[in-house]
Structures are given as C-alpha cells and as structure tokens.
Amino acid sequence: MAVNKQRKEVALDQNTISILKAQAEKQGRKLKNYMEHILREQANNLEFTDEYKSMMDAKLEQYKKGKSLLMSEEEFKAQI
Numbered sequence: 001m002a003v004n005k006q007r008k009e010v011a012l013d014q015n016t017i018s019i020l021k022a023q024a025e026k027q028g029r030k031l032k033n034y035m036e037h038i039l040r041e042q043a044n045n046l047e048f049t050d051e052y053k054s055m056m057d058a059k060l061e062q063y064k065k066g067k068s069l070l071m072s073e074e075e076f077k078a079q080i
C-alpha cells in the first residue's frame with residue numbers, strides 16, 4: 001500500500017536537535033523517525049474549542065427537534 005507523503009523542511013537550532021536526538025535514542029528511534037512520530041501524535045491530539053463544542057451541541061439539538069442542519073456557507077463562517 002503506497003502512502004502519499006509530503007516533504008517539509010524544518011529549521012531547528014542545534015540545542016533543540018541535541019535534545020530531540022537524546023529523546024529519540026531513549027526510545028530506540030532514529031531522529032527523523034522520532035520527529036515524525038511526535039508530530040503525528042500532536043496532529044492527532046486535536047482538541048475542540050468551547051465555542052465549537054457549543055455550536056455542535058446546538059446543531060445536535062436542532063437535529064433532535066427535526067430541524068434541518070443545512071446552512072449557507074456565510075452562516076457557517078459567521079458561527080465559526
């Protein structure tokens with residue numbers, strides 16, 4: 001299975017690189033693999049804002065009452 005990956009350059013100071021390298025070695029990983037791992041973890045730790053949660057709760061209540069969940073793009077942008 002082919003995975004579509006994208007390359008991005010990241011510039012870090014030498015002190016940061018040294019710290020990351022030490023942490024990677026503690027986990028038995030290469031530096032690049034460790035950096036990809038922690039970035040993937042951070043990307044997957046998505047936390048929703050209170051405003052977003054309130055908006056979604058209101059939408060669910062509308063749905064339960066049988067009201068349409070459809071709205072215009074302008075309405076959506078105004079709510080977020």
